Amino acid sequence: MRAFPRAFVAAVLAVGATLPALAVEPPPEFGTDWDDPRTAVPTVERPATASCTVRIVDEKFDDFTPFTGTFTPPAGCPGPWHKVVLRMEGKVQGVQYDRLGHLEVGGVTLFKTSTPEPSRDGISWSVEKDVTAYAPLLRQPQPVWMLIGNVVNETYTGVLDVQVYLTFYAAQGRQTPPARTASDVLPLTHPRREGSALVGEVTVPQNTTRLIAEVYATGSGGGCEEFWYITAPIVVPYSCPADAGPYREVQIEVDGKVAGIAMPFPHVYTGGWSNPFLWYVLPAPRAFNIRPITYDLTPFAGLLTDGRPHQLRVSVLGVPEGRPGWDLPTNVLVWRDASAARVTGGLLQHQVGALTNDSDYALVDGWHQVDTQGGQHLRVSGYLRTSRGWELTTVEQKVSNASMHRWLGDMENPDQLLATWNDTSTVTVVGRELFPTVSRSDKRFVLDGLISVTPENRLTTTITLNDAEEAFELHGLQPLTHRKLSDVFTGEAAYTLSVPRAQRNAVGTSTHRYKVTGFPGDCYDRSLSSRNGYITEDVQRCD
Numbered sequence: 318m319r320a321f322p323r324a325f326v327a328a329v330l331a332v333g334a335t336l337p338a339l340a341v342e343p344p345p346e347f348g349t350d351w352d353d354p355r356t357a358v359p360t361v362e363r364p365a366t367a368s369c370t371v372r373i374v375d376e377k378f379d380d381f382t383p384f385t386g387t388f389t390p391p392a393g394c395p396g397p398w399h400k401v402v403l404r405m406e407g408k409v410q411g412v413q414y415d416r417l418g419h420l421e422v423g424g425v426t427l428f429k430t431s432t433p434e435p436s437r438d439g440i441s442w443s444v445e446k447d448v449t450a451y452a453p454l455l456r457q458p459q460p461v462w463m464l465i466g467n468v469v470n471e472t473y474t475g476v477l478d479v480q481v482y483l484t485f486y487a488a489q490g491r492q493t494p495p496a497r498t499a500s501d502v503l504p505l506t507h508p509r510r511e512g513s514a515l516v517g518e519v520t521v522p523q524n525t526t527r528l529i530a531e532v533y534a535t536g537s538g539g540g541c542e543e544f545w546y547i548t549a550p551i552v553v554p555y556s557c558p559a560d561a562g563p564y565r566e567v568q569i570e571v572d573g574k575v576a577g578i579a580m581p582f583p584h585v586y587t588g589g590w591s592n593p594f595l596w597y598v599l600p601a602p603r604a605f606n607i608r609p610i611t612y613d614l615t616p617f618a619g620l621l622t623d624g625r626p627h628q629l630r631v632s633v634l635g636v637p638e639g640r641p642g643w644d645l646p647t648n649v650l651v652w653r654d655a656s657a658a659r660v661t662g663g664l665l666q667h668q669v670g671a672l673t674n675d676s677d678y679a680l681v682d683g684w685h686q687v688d689t690q691g692g693q694h695l696r697v698s699g700y701l702r703t704s705r706g707w708e709l710t711t712v713e714q715k716v717s718n719a720s721m722h723r724w725l726g727d728m729e730n731p732d733q734l735l736a737t738w739n740d741t742s743t744v745t746v747v748g749r750e751l752f753p754t755v756s757r758s759d760k761r762f763v764l765d766g767l768i769s770v771t772p773e774n775r776l777t778t779t780i781t782l783n784d785a786e787e788a789f790e791l792h793g794l795q796p797l798t799h800r801k802l803s804d805v806f807t808g809e810a811a812y813t814l815s816v817p818r819a820q821r822n823a824v825g826t827s828t829h830r831y832k833v834t835g836f837p838g839d840c841y842d843r844s845l846s847s848r849n850g851y852i853t854e855d856v857q858r859c860d
């Protein structure tokens with residue numbers, strides 16, 4: 318890789334130009350080794366203050382035994398902290414599938430991930446995540462639990478050598494003040510599975526004024542629910558049936574009332590879409606850092622401050638009864654009123670729109686085709702009596718999914734999907750200040766993919782995934798923040814099936830572009846391109 322002087326790079330980025338292409342000549346096809354996996358996602362920004370790093374996991378995962386340990390806050394950085402950053406580093410060599418990883422501290426899920434598939438010569442990779450939101454949990458010693466379930470035998474030889482670190486950055490002065498976080502971070506107590514749902518309890522402090530739930534929802538495990546977006550109604554001749562088709566919705570209920578709705582993200586792991594050659598170097602969006610769905614449950618806070626446990630239920634609509642595959646670890650973040658011993662309130666409005674979910678099947682020019690349209694709407698309002706007076710919070714959510722899935726013949730070849738998911742959430746708070754505060758998030762996920770196999774047994778996968786979001790916050794008419802995210806993967810790879818690895822003659826190209834604009838903050842825009850396992854271009858620019 319060609320190196321460039323820092324001053325030159327800074328000057329180029331300052332004027333919004335592009336860096337020259339990397340001087341790499343890729344091989345004519347995949348060999349036994351390739352570049353280490355990476356993404357175009359920016360590293361977590363760090364302040365220039367004193368810091369301390371604690372290693373909380375050091376394990377070689379070769380079976381389904383979890384790592385257990387104890388986290389102790391660093392004596393040299395007692396807090397308050399401006400930022401806390403998690404970093405996972407991994408190495409693996411040989412032959413191995415993609416595996417899912419799950420990290421808990423104090424029973425709270427801090428991080429979920431999937432792993433890259435290795436080369437025979439070995440790869441290393443790393444993932445960073447800003448975990449400042451969990452700082453209240455990290456002020457005390459906590460048990461640590463991590464599992465990356467793995468199978469190692471004569472065929473699958475890759476042992477996952479993983480370390481996880483937490484780095485604490487001290488707050489200092491006005492430029493790096495203590496982070497503004499929740500007062501408490503709580504796991505669910507007494508969690509249990511009920512079909513595809515997770516049910517547990519939470520007891521919140523009696524002076525709670527704000528309540529956020531996080532759900533790390535993933536369809537996984539290699540069965541049909543890992544590829545839930547291509548399932549078809551049971552009356553349709555397709556290998557992954559589902560009662561009502563591919564529509565999935567992640568709901569959360571509080572004491573039996575629907576409190577939040579969301580579209581799940583269509584995660585594609587590094588062996589996905591029958592073609593690991595697509596993902597060896599550039600993974601799909603979110604594959605290495607699985608983000609939680611967040612639900613604002615503040616309208617229900619006034620009903621939960623009685624000091625008693627209350628039930629939370631997280632479920633995935635559309636999953637056939639008895640089918641495994643969904644993982645739904647859930648956390649609760651709580652903000653307290655420091656000037657009140659007890660906050661009271663109640664619900665003012667609770668409207669759950671009718672769920673629509675229509676999958677129509679037809680033969681179109683010889684193709685089997687399933688067209689799906691689904692969606693739902695929710696509006697909830699609740700009030701609180703706090704030390705600052707009355708506060709009214711309204712949460713309005715609207716979700717929808719549209720997809721066209723088609724295939725040819727009993728062998729489902731070719732097999733094609735074009736699907737879009739829209740997820741809009743608006744939170745309005747009145748009474749806390751003179752003017753209302755409005756926060757809005759518009760998410761849009763797109764998956765456009767095609768798998769085909771020739772008579773010569775040559776499999777080709779072409780795919781585009783787009784993870785997009787526009788979010789803003791207003792105080793009265795004054796904009797406080799505005800952010801646009803575009804995270805796009807495009808790729809095509811082909812190889813020969815049912816032959817030894819050396820005879821697969823695999824080829825592939827891919828590009829990952831991650832772009833964030835808005836304020837406050839600078840523009841970030843980076844794209845990486847690969848061919849046959851090697852990075853060929855690394856471009857950084859801002860329009």
